[in-house]
Amino acid sequence: MAFAITQSCCVDASCVSACPVNCIHPAPGEPDFGSTDMLFVDPRACIDCGACAEVCPVDAVFPVEELVGPLRDYAEVNAGYYAGRDVPTALAGSPLFHAWDPVRFDRVLPADFPRLDVAVVGSGPAAMYAVEDLLLHTTAHVTIIDRLTEPGGLVRFGVAPDHASTKKVGEHFARYHAHHRVKLRLGVEVGRDVTADELARRYDAVIYAVGAAESRDLGIPGEDLRGNLASTTVVGWYNGHPEIPADAVDLSGPRVVVVGTGNVSLDIARVLAADPSALSGVAPGALAALRGSAVREVVVLGRRGPRDAAWTRGELLGLLRRDDLEVVVDDHDPRVADEIAGADTAGTASLLRDVPLLSEAGEPSRRRVVLRFHAALEDIVGTDHVTGVRLVGGDVVEAGVVVRAIGHRGRPVPGLPFDPSSGTVPHVQGRVQDRPGTYVVGWIKRGASGGIGANRADAAETVASLIADGATGVLGDGASRNPVTRVLGRLTRR
Ligand SMILES: Cc1cc2nc3c(=O)[nH]c(=O)nc-3n(C[C@H](O)[C@H](O)[C@H](O)COP(=O)(O)OP(=O)(O)OC[C@H]3O[C@@H](n4cnc5c(N)ncnc54)[C@H](O)[C@@H]3O)c2cc1C
Known part of the structure; x- marks a missing residue:
């Protein structure tokens, strides 16, 4: 028996990190990872432990014998990926090792760093993977700002409503809304209720995860x-x-x-x-x-x-x-x-x-x-x-x-540079051009392509840039607060 990954796979590779026998591919770092629609369990190597199903944020992983209805094809789809393919498996001698998610001590701020206040604009997948990364790798305090009164971005208002398992990733992200270092400011639009300059003055760093809201004509x-x-x-x-x-x-x-x-x-x-x-x-x-x-x-x-x-x-x-x-x-x-x-x-x-x-x-x-x-x-x-x-x-x-x-294509954010040809904010590894302390992540950074999970590696890159800047003194030390806190507080609807 083996497990199989099915339709709602979001490719965020949580399962790859959890698998004790390295039987889920393509894994981050492998050639197909950037282009694959989904990940596949190698039935020859799967030891049926269920660790992948446990961590999957979108309930996409099932034991093969439990696949019913339209999911039945996925036993074959998973096995088919490995036909004639040479991939590392537990049998090939690579158990309990993941090149993915190695511990990276260079991503930790110095212990004496005063206090990092980060605003994250947007509450979709890119924002939330960045928030998760910040909370897990730094002591930063994070304020999540979204123009809508309900958080979630396209997970809430884009993913089809009958794709309930994909929508479940929203529950994973929502855990962080109540984190003691997080403030959620909903119904606040950057460019309408608060300016990019005000945010830049108030916070040590601002990450824009505003997506790509326009349909192409x-x-x-x-x-x-x-x-x-x-x-x-x-x-x-x-x-x-x-x-x-x-x-x-x-x-x-x-x-x-x-x-x-x-x-x-x-x-x-x-x-x-x-x-x-x-x-x-x-x-x-x-x-x-x-x-x-x-x-x-x-x-x-x-x-x-x-x-x-x-x-x-x-x-x-x-x-x-x-x-x-x-x-x-x-x-x-x-x-x-x-x-x-x-x-x-x-x-x-x-x-x-x-x-x-x-x-x-x-x-x-x-x-x-x-x-x-x-x-x-x-x-x-x-x-x-x-x-x-x-x-x-x-x-x-x-x-x-x-x-x-x-x-889709991105909309300009007033106060930030914008490249109209790609519909994105120009950046280098997530750092917005000529705006120290300002970052982008997700569809506004790389254009409107890639599923939910693709934003995880993207967020890791942006947060790595932010942490490196914190460690090298590019970011403020929280000394220059201004009254925009009150503006954000007043506009909070939740
Ligand atoms: C219709 C549709 C269905 C999809 N279905 C799937 C699927 O089933 N599975 C899958 O893996 N991927 C799916 N995707 C892709 C996935 O949704 C994207 O990869 C992901 O949402 C991009 O994340 P993001 O955070 O960059 O943008 P978004 O999810 O769009 O989040 C942007 C957030 O920023 C907020 N915002 C925008 N401007 C401002 C502002 N000025 N001030 C404050 N807040 C602002 C918005 O309100 C929004 O909450 C779908 C995409 C679309 C368009």
């Missing part, structure tokens, strides 16, 4: 039409984001078009097409709208072919294994069937081999998700409201709502 005519929605609107709507009303998504038409082939497109397609009673966690207003929805079909459009789709294996499998909706592949374009047939088994396109083609599928008995590839957009059609999208080549796909899910 398509840059085509018709984007100003009503019914053309950013993915952030739809995702915020089904997650109960306080700034998005319950009627933000009009479901009175039979078809919705979702543009983009990433995991967010699949989340949106799944939520709009699934039986609402099978969806856990959806915000009450959105759930009521989904119950009354007239939508019969969600068409997901990809500019390129099936092999270029950015969605991950886990997300695609999760959609294909549902029995409350149908998935078909649109084969208007003759290249699509061939590309799927010839796809590498390691890629996600090979998973589409058993999916019916639209030309062969009968009348749908349930709601349907149509995956259409080689479908670049010419413009969005309509007079004042969207009626559809025109594809390059002239085909029109009629739809009452168009959702653009082609990625």
Whole structure:
């Protein structure tokens, strides 16, 4: 028997550190670690101790014989990673050793360092991995500031509500909200309620973890039409984001078009097409709208072919294994069937081999998700409201709502430098250019890519820079406090 890692893996590698026989890969430092969607247990080396399942923040690890329903495939997915691969295993003689997380004494501040006060702006994964690192490696006092009145960033308002195990990572982060060296200041926006300069004066160091809140535009005519929605609107709507009303998504038409082939497109397609009673966690207003929805079909459009789709294996499998909706592949374009047939088994396109083609599928008995590839957009059609999208080549796909899910980009923070081409704050190893004592982490630092766990190593880099600066006298000693404390105190809603 062995354990297996499943769909909600967040790649933060907590399991790698916990495994006593080094049987989880790719591990930090190994070539695939930066690009992998998930980690895999080597069934040949697993000793079935369960340490990985114990520490997993997103409940993604199970004994193989307990895998049921859509998770059944993951025994094979885990074993498949090791087929023909030469990785260190316990059997290869590397038990009880991890190159990951070595003790690094250079990350500890001098014992006589007076007191380090750090503000962390944002409360999403990047902020919380940084907070965790600061609390575990320094005696710093940390003030977490977030513009919203509920903490969590995209874990709370982005991750799909029916991905309950992924959402669980929020509980891991929330443990630190009540830490005796932490203050939580919610409903405080930097740039509106307090300036970057004020924070820089008040705190020895400020870490910005403000994410990438903008949905990318398509840059085509018709984007100003009503019914053309950013993915952030739809995702915020089904997650109960306080700034998005319950009627933000009009479901009175039979078809919705979702543009983009990433995991967010699949989340949106799944939520709009699934039986609402099978969806856990959806915000009450959105759930009521989904119950009354007239939508019969969600068409997901990809500019390129099936092999270029950015969605991950886990997300695609999760959609294909549902029995409350149908998935078909649109084969208007003759290249699509061939590309799927010839796809590498390691890629996600090979998973589409058993999916019916639209030309062969009968009348749908349930709601349907149509995956259409080689479908670049010419413009969005309509007079004042969207009626559809025109594809390059002239085909029109009629739809009452168009959702653009082609990625995110950061917003400038007033008072900080900003690179508009990448949508990030320029930095070197997390240190903001020309702003000693100011740091960035997460999506505002490296751009909008990577799952929750990718922010852990990113936070380790930023906190290492901060600690090094503390040790070399770059940071203040807490002597120059100013009344911004009172501003933050007054604005605290929790
Ligand atoms: C729709 C969606 C679904 C996703 N689902 C998954 C998933 O299932 N699994 C997975 O591993 N990864 C998922 N991801 C990726 C994951 O959410 C990101 O890796 C992660 O959230 C990035 O963390 P962050 O802390 O940089 O940004 P965020 O999580 O966006 O946090 C930024 C925080 O900063 C706050 N903030 C912004 N500006 C200010 C300001 N001026 N003042 C004060 N506060 C401010 C915001 O309110 C927010 O709380 C998803 C991403 C998206 C977009």
